[in-house]
Amino acid sequence: MPNLFDCNITENIRLTNSVYSIAVDCESIAAESAPGQFLHIKCGDRVLLRRPISICNVSGGVLRIVFEVKGEGTKWLSLQQTGDVLSILGPLGNGFTFLKGNVIVVGGGIGSPPMLYAAERAKENAAVTAILGFRSADDVILKDNFESVCDEFHLMTDDGSAGERGSVILPLENLLKNGEYDAVLSCGPHKMQEAVAKLAAEFNVPCQVSLEERMGCGVGACLVCVCATMPDGTMKMSRVCADGPVYDAREVFF
Amino acid sequence: MADLKINFAGVELKNPIVTASGTFGFGREYGEYYDLSKLGGICVKGLTAKPREGNLPPRIAETPGGMLNSVGLQNPGIDAFITDELPFLREFDTVIIANISGNTVEEYAEMAEKLSGGNADIIEVNVSCPNVKAGGMAFGTSTEGVTAVTKAVREKTKTPVMVKLSPNVTDIASIAKAAEDAGADALSLINTLLGMRIDIQTRKPILNNNVGGLSGPAVFPVAVRMVWQAALQVKIPILGMGGVESGSDAVEMMLAGASLVGVGTACFHNPYAPLDIIVQVEQYLDKKGIGSAKELTGKVEPV
Numbered sequence A: 001m002p003n004l005f006d007c008n009i010t011e012n013i014r015l016t017n018s019v020y021s022i023a024v025d026c027e028s029i030a031a032e033s034a035p036g037q038f039l040h041i042k043c044g045d046r047v048l049l050r051r052p053i054s055i056c057n058v059s060g061g062v063l064r065i066v067f068e069v070k071g072e073g074t075k076w077l078s079l080q081q082t083g084d085v086l087s088i089l090g091p092l093g094n095g096f097t098f099l100k101g102n103v104i105v106v107g108g109g110i111g112s113p114p115m116l117y118a119a120e121r122a123k124e125n126a127a128v129t130a131i132l133g134f135r136s137a138d139d140v141i142l143k144d145n146f147e148s149v150c151d152e153f154h155l156m157t158d159d160g161s162a163g164e165r166g167s168v169i170l171p172l173e174n175l176l177k178n179g180e181y182d183a184v185l186s187c188g189p190h191k192m193q194e195a196v197a198k199l200a201a202e203f204n205v206p207c208q209v210s211l212e213e214r215m216g217c218g219v220g221a222c223l224v225c226v227c228a229t230m231p232d233g234t235m236k237m238s239r240v241c242a243d244g245p246v247y248d249a250r251e252v253f254f
Numbered sequence B: 001m002a003d004l005k006i007n008f009a010g011v012e013l014k015n016p017i018v019t020a021s022g023t024f025g026f027g028r029e030y031g032e033y034y035d036l037s038k039l040g041g042i043c044v045k046g047l048t049a050k051p052r053e054g055n056l057p058p059r060i061a062e063t064p065g066g067m068l069n070s071v072g073l074q075n076p077g078i079d080a081f082i083t084d085e086l087p088f089l090r091e092f093d094t095v096i097i098a099n100i101s102g103n104t105v106e107e108y109a110e111m112a113e114k115l116s117g118g119n120a121d122i123i124e125v126n127v128s129c130p131n132v133k134a135g136g137m138a139f140g141t142s143t144e145g146v147t148a149v150t151k152a153v154r155e156k157t158k159t160p161v162m163v164k165l166s167p168n169v170t171d172i173a174s175i176a177k178a179a180e181d182a183g184a185d186a187l188s189l190i191n192t193l194l195g196m197r198i199d200i201q202t203r204k205p206i207l208n209n210n211v212g213g214l215s216g217p218a219v220f221p222v223a224v225r226m227v228w229q230a231a232l233q234v235k236i237p238i239l240g241m242g243g244v245e246s247g248s249d250a251v252e253m254m255l256a257g258a259s260l261v262g263v264g265t266a267c268f269h270n271p272y273a274p275l276d277i278i279v280q281v282e283q284y285l286d287k288k289g290i291g292s293a294k295e296l297t298g299k300v301e302p303v
Helices: A027-032 A072-078 A113-123 A143-149 A169-178 A190-202 B078-089 B105-115 B143-156 B172-181 B217-233 B247-256 B273-288
Strands: A003-014 A019-025 A038-041 A051-059 A062-068 A085-092 A103-108 A128-134 A152-157 A183-187 A207-210 A226-229 A236-239 A246-248 B006-008 B011-013 B017-019 B041-043 B060-063 B066-069 B095-100 B122-126 B161-164 B186-189 B193-195 B212-215 B238-240 B260-263
Touching (some): A019 A072, A019 A085, A051 A072, A062 A072, A062 A113, A103 A113, A103 A169, A128 A143, A143 A152, A152 A169, A169 A190, A183 A190, A190 A207, B017 B273, B060 B212, B066 B217, B105 B122, B105 B143, B122 B143, B143 B172, B186 B217, B212 B217, B217 B247, B247 B273
Parallel strands (some): A103 A128, A128 A152, A183 A207, B017 B041, B017 B260, B041 B095, B122 B161, B186 B238
Antiparallel strands (some): A003 A019, A019 A062, A038 A051, A038 A085, A051 A062, A226 A236, B193 B212
């Protein structure tokens, strides 16, 4: 059961100019977490709403989140230190579904962190290939983590300053053309996810996407974080926090 | 231990704290966190005659001390509520308040009829939703609109009728009086205040609906003022809401004239907010040596 916990910060590391990695101690959440799930974090008294941040990975009773400073809430979060306490509601949402077989995980920018957790879990039963995309070398995060977990790793940047130049779609298309894959799991910008889903559908490979939307309660009560889906032939507004954030890509209207 | 029980328009509640419509779904989500029987009552998500998918996202924008929403009454429709949601809610020992919104006066009447005979303990008539094009707030911003809807609902049901008022009016007292005169058993206020945020990079409004309803602590003083003004004008009891975050806020709302207090947006950052507030109200009463919560209602001493 998800619940509300006060969690001690055990580490706060700055990864890039605007991206931070915070580890918190919470055995209760860690024991129940699954890749693709998120934590709803209170970010001080100056912002009202909690901030939903996906779990980057879990090690024992320690959860790690990797997030970008985008506004006042995440700015506050980035300033918290080891020993400070965070109010966390979690774990929330539905994670990725894992089956045996060859898996490709795709991460775009700040959508990459939850894909590390997904890669680690997929690796228990499968060969895992990771494709990460960033704007430039300065934005690259978690490269070493993905390299050590995955059987194959592709790094892409928009300007070619690290890895190959171009989007994650280039290596994804090559892999799907030339190899046998059983699942594509993805998280990143909306347009990237749309392209990933389209490509996976072309090659008839099941694809799951983790979506993002401005969120309120985080538990499915307030109906603000919806996306359009078609689970059974009729369009419905699905709650990203409670019905997602991970969806079968075929159900999503991009 | 103070007595928290409140008799509201003939309905007995175990305490004065009620969850506000649109913030608590049909109870299932927060029911995972605690026993819903601890609540005085639950106002369910706004119901319409037919199912509605609501507005396109983004539907939320954070604001200083609050948030805008433009959900647009997404709900499964009143029939699905009665068959699929009500049996679950009736498993709990709490008062069920069904919130209804119509596109026309006739729709309000039709829904009130469906809720009669025990399908709701109280019917909350929403004439104040700012996020729908037809009906909604259009009825709640004139005395004529409020009168027409209240009368139509009153004729169709013996269940207590509570009219939920909009704060987007110049004279809340006259609107409150119109509802009372038309046969309302109670009032609830305030619904959200119409607001807007704009992204200065893209020059686009943050909400897909352009505008939305403001809730949260930012609206609390407006709510207290309007409850006070309405309470001075009417004899029927009031469910006061708008930005209540704590037991002291709830006490303040009651002193202004509310018999019951709604908790809404506070749940979004603290799922346990309604339960915390019940405890805090009880502590206040005990500390002050006040025997019963109902003694607080309207006890403000204006200068």
